[in-house]
Amino acid sequence: MKRMIALVSAALLTGAGAPPSAASADDPYVWLEDWTGPRAMQWVEAENKATLGTLQSDARYQGYYRDALAIASAKDRIAMPMLIRGKVYNFWRDADHPQGIWRVTSQTDYATDAPRWTTVLDLDALSKAEGKKWVWKGATILDPEERLALLNLSDGGEDAVSLREFDLETGQFVKGGFDIPKSKQNEAWLDKDTILLARDWGEGSMTASGYPFEVKTLKRGEPLSAAKEIYRGEESDQVGVYPGVISDGQGNRAAYLYRGVTFFGNESWLLTPQGLKKMPLPMKSSIEGMVDGQVLVRLSEAWASGGVSAPTGALVSVPLKALQAGETLKPAILFAPGPRQSIDSVAATKNRVILSINDNVRGRVLVLAPGAGGWTTTKVALPDNATIGIAASTDKSDEAYLSVAGFLAPTTLWAMDAAAPAPRQVKAMPARFDATGLAVDQFEATSSDGTKIPYFIVHRKDMKPDGSTPTIMTAYGGFEIPMTPSYAAITGKLWLERGNSFVLANIRGGGEFGPTWHEAGLKTKRQIIYDDFAAVAKDIFARKLSSPAKFGIYGGSNGGLLMGVEFNQHPDLWNAVVIQVPLLDMIRYEQIAAGASWVDEYGSVSVPEEKAFLQKISPYANIRKGEKYPTPYIWTTTKDDRVGPQHARKFAARLKEYGIPYLFYEDTAGGHSGDADIEQGARLQAMQMVYFSQRLEGR
Numbered sequence: 001m002k003r004m005i006a007l008v009s010a011a012l013l014t015g016a017g018a019p020p021s022a023a024s025a026d027d028p029y030v031w032l033e034d035w036t037g038p039r040a041m042q043w044v045e046a047e048n049k050a051t052l053g054t055l056q057s058d059a060r061y062q063g064y065y066r067d068a069l070a071i072a073s074a075k076d077r078i079a080m081p082m083l084i085r086g087k088v089y090n091f092w093r094d095a096d097h098p099q100g101i102w103r104v105t106s107q108t109d110y111a112t113d114a115p116r117w118t119t120v121l122d123l124d125a126l127s128k129a130e131g132k133k134w135v136w137k138g139a140t141i142l143d144p145e146e147r148l149a150l151l152n153l154s155d156g157g158e159d160a161v162s163l164r165e166f167d168l169e170t171g172q173f174v175k176g177g178f179d180i181p182k183s184k185q186n187e188a189w190l191d192k193d194t195i196l197l198a199r200d201w202g203e204g205s206m207t208a209s210g211y212p213f214e215v216k217t218l219k220r221g222e223p224l225s226a227a228k229e230i231y232r233g234e235e236s237d238q239v240g241v242y243p244g245v246i247s248d249g250q251g252n253r254a255a256y257l258y259r260g261v262t263f264f265g266n267e268s269w270l271l272t273p274q275g276l277k278k279m280p281l282p283m284k285s286s287i288e289g290m291v292d293g294q295v296l297v298r299l300s301e302a303w304a305s306g307g308v309s310a311p312t313g314a315l316v317s318v319p320l321k322a323l324q325a326g327e328t329l330k331p332a333i334l335f336a337p338g339p340r341q342s343i344d345s346v347a348a349t350k351n352r353v354i355l356s357i358n359d360n361v362r363g364r365v366l367v368l369a370p371g372a373g374g375w376t377t378t379k380v381a382l383p384d385n386a387t388i389g390i391a392a393s394t395d396k397s398d399e400a401y402l403s404v405a406g407f408l409a410p411t412t413l414w415a416m417d418a419a420a421p422a423p424r425q426v427k428a429m430p431a432r433f434d435a436t437g438l439a440v441d442q443f444e445a446t447s448s449d450g451t452k453i454p455y456f457i458v459h460r461k462d463m464k465p466d467g468s469t470p471t472i473m474t475a476y477g478g479f480e481i482p483m484t485p486s487y488a489a490i491t492g493k494l495w496l497e498r499g500n501s502f503v504l505a506n507i508r509g510g511g512e513f514g515p516t517w518h519e520a521g522l523k524t525k526r527q528i529i530y531d532d533f534a535a536v537a538k539d540i541f542a543r544k545l546s547s548p549a550k551f552g553i554y555g556g557s558n559g560g561l562l563m564g565v566e567f568n569q570h571p572d573l574w575n576a577v578v579i580q581v582p583l584l585d586m587i588r589y590e591q592i593a594a595g596a597s598w599v600d601e602y603g604s605v606s607v608p609e610e611k612a613f614l615q616k617i618s619p620y621a622n623i624r625k626g627e628k629y630p631t632p633y634i635w636t637t638t639k640d641d642r643v644g645p646q647h648a649r650k651f652a653a654r655l656k657e658y659g660i661p662y663l664f665y666e667d668t669a670g671g672h673s674g675d676a677d678i679e680q681g682a683r684l685q686a687m688q689m690v691y692f693s694q695r696l697e698g699r
Helices: 002-007 038-055 061-072 123-130 319-327 489-494 515-519 527-542 558-569 595-602 609-619 646-657 678-697
Strands: 083-084 087-094 099-104 118-121 134-141 148-155 162-169 179-183 186-191 194-198 214-219 228-232 241-246 253-260 266-274 275-278 285-292 292-299 304-305 308-310 315-319 332-335 339-349 353-359 364-368 377-378 387-393 399-405 410-419 424-428 440-447 452-460 469-475 502-506 551-556 577-578 633-638 663-667
Touching: 038 646, 038 663, 038 678, 061 489, 061 678, 083 387, 083 399, 099 123, 099 134, 118 123, 118 410, 123 134, 134 186, 134 275, 186 241, 194 241, 214 241, 253 319, 266 285, 275 292, 285 339, 292 319, 292 339, 308 332, 315 319, 332 353, 332 364, 332 633, 339 364, 339 387, 353 387, 353 399, 353 502, 364 387, 424 558, 440 527, 452 469, 452 527, 469 527, 469 678, 502 527, 527 558, 527 609, 551 558, 558 577, 558 646, 633 646, 633 678, 646 663, 663 678
Parallel strands: 469 502, 469 551, 551 577, 577 633, 633 663
Antiparallel strands: 083 087, 087 099, 099 118, 134 148, 148 162, 162 179, 186 194, 194 214, 214 228, 241 253, 253 266, 266 275, 285 292, 292 315, 304 308, 315 332, 339 353, 353 364, 364 377, 387 399, 399 410, 410 424, 440 452, 452 502
16 A cells, blocks of 8 residues: 555645745745746746757657657557456557547457457547546446446546546446545445545645545535545544455455555554444555455564564465454464565455565565465466566456566566466567667675675677666665566667666665565665665676766656765766656655655654754755766656655756756656656657767767
8 A cells, every 4th residue: 555655646735834935045946846836837947948959959859759659659569457347448548549548348359469449438538528638547446346436537647636437337427426526535435325535625634745634435426515524544644544445256345444644654444333443453564455254464564463473574364354353363474575585466366365576576476375274375387587467356256467577578468367377478569679689687786784785787798898888777765666677668779779788776775675675774774775776886887887977877756866865975976867756855855745744764854863864865955066967857747746846846946056057857747657648758758868868878
C-alpha cells in the first residue's frame, strides 16, 4: 500500500494558508510556490521558451521524437491483461488513441496473434465530448459480481480523480450511479449499492499532507452530504485512511481500513457485524490478499506472535476467523527472504499464492499452496537474468500472466495455471532497437562504509576501456522501491544503438534487498544513499568504462532529489545531470504538495537533529556561488499535485541568481508521471536525450 502511495496516489497541498506570494530574506523565491499563480506561470513561460529553443531546435530532436513516438505508439506492443469476469481487459494507447481506450476480448482470443478487441470506453472521445483531458487512473471492480466498476479519471494527469460508475455488461456509465467529483480519494465496494469512501469531505477532513483521514459509507443515489462516517483518523496523521476489500475463491470476504499514522506505519481495522475491530498486525505490514480463508500479510518489520517469530521482509498468513474473533494470532511463515532477497509482488489466485521475488536483483517466481500440513512451495521455471512481474491474476481462478524482461530482452508474457505451474509464453514484443554486439554486466562498488553496492552496465562488447564511452546512469534510492532490469526500448533506440552505455545502480534506500536495505538510509542516515551512488560512478571510472567528461545522470521524484544532492556534492563526477519532477527544497518540503506525508522517509524540520541534516543536504540550500557545475536540465509538470513543480522552479531561479547555467522546462499537463498522452512522453524523452547528446557526445 505505502509503496503504491509513494508512486501512484499521493495528494495535493499547495501550501499552508494563502498561496505564497511574497519573498523573504531567507527564501526570495517563495512566490514560485504559488502553484498556478499568474506571476509564477509567466516565469515558467519565459523559461520554457528559452529551453525549447535550445533543445527542440537541435538537429537531432525531430529524429529522437519520431523514434520515441513510434515506439510508444507501436501497435505490436503487448497488450497487458487485466482479468475480469473471465475475460481479458486492457487499457491501450497508440497514435490513433493518444489518451487511450479500455477494451475487452476473450481469453481464447487474447492468446492469438491478432485478438479481436471490443472497445469499452474511449477516453479521447469522452474528453472531446466533455471538454476535458481525461487520463486513465484505473478501475475498482465490484466483487464478487464483477459487473460494476468505479473508474478513476484524472483531468490532465493529477493524482486527484473523479469516480464514475461503469457497467461492464452494457459498456455504459450507470445512469444515476455513483458519480463522485474530483478529490484526492480512495474507494472500495462494500456491496453493490454501497461504497467505502475516503475523500475531502470539507474543512477539517484532510491531513496536512492532503490525504483524507475520514472514511464514510455512501449509498447508491445518496448525495455526498448523506454519507455516514464509520472511521476517523487524526488530522496529525502523516498520510491518511484508506479502505480496502479482500476476497478469496472460497467465498470469504472482508472489508478493512488502513490508518496511515506515518508513511511506513499504519494501524489496520477490520469491519465486522459488531463494528470496527483493530487487527493486531505490526505497524509496518500490509495486507496482500487472501487464499482459503488465510489472510496474506507482508512484513516490513519482524513480528513475534503466538510463539512464532517472523523476520522482517517475510510473507506470512493468518486465519481470517482468528482476526474476526480477536484471537491471538499465530502466523504461518510462507516465505522468509535471504540476505540478498526481497519480495517484489504478491498475488492471490483461487487456490494459490504467486510470489515474485528479487534474488540479487534478478527475478524469481514461487507458487505457494495451503494444505493440511501447512504451506508448500514450488519454484517456477522462467528465463534467468530478468525482471519477472505478475501481470495479471484473479481470485476467481488459478490462471495468471507473468511478464519477463531484461535490458536486452524484449518483454514477453507467459500464461500460467498456478495449480500446476508450467508457464508457457503467449506474447513477445518485437525488438525495438538493435542489440547486436551489446552485453550486460553486473559489478559491485564499495561504498564509504565498506558495503558492496551492485550495479548493472549495458555496453558494447567491443567497448574500449579508455573512459571515452558516453554513459548515463540512474537510480532511485528511497521508499523501499527496487530498481530492476527492464527493456527500456526508447533508451535502447536513442542511446545504446549509437554505441553508448547505460547504468542502473542498486543503491540503499530502495527495496532491492528488502526493508533493511531501505532503512539503512532513512532520515539522518540518508547520506549513505548519496555515497552509494557516487561510489558506483567512481567504480565505473576506475574500470575505465567511462569518465566524468562523458558521464551523465538522471532520476525523478525522490530520484530527482538524489540528482540534486549529487549535483551539489560531486559536481566533478558528471558532465550532465537531469533532475526530473524533483524534491529539492528540503527545508520547506513539508509545506509543498504532499510533502508532509514523507516525514517517515526524510525527517522533519520540527526535529532539530533532522532539520540540521536536511539543511546539510538540501539541494536548494546548498548551491554555491562560484562553483563550477555541469549545466543541469531540470524538468517538471504543472499538473504534478504530488511533489509539485515548486521545487524545480525555485532551484532554477537560485541557479539563475548565482549566474550558473541551467535548462528548465515545465510541461503544463501530465501529473507527476508526465502521462497525459503518448505525445507528451515522447516529447520529454526526446528533449532529455538531446540534452545528453549535447553534453556527452558533442554537437
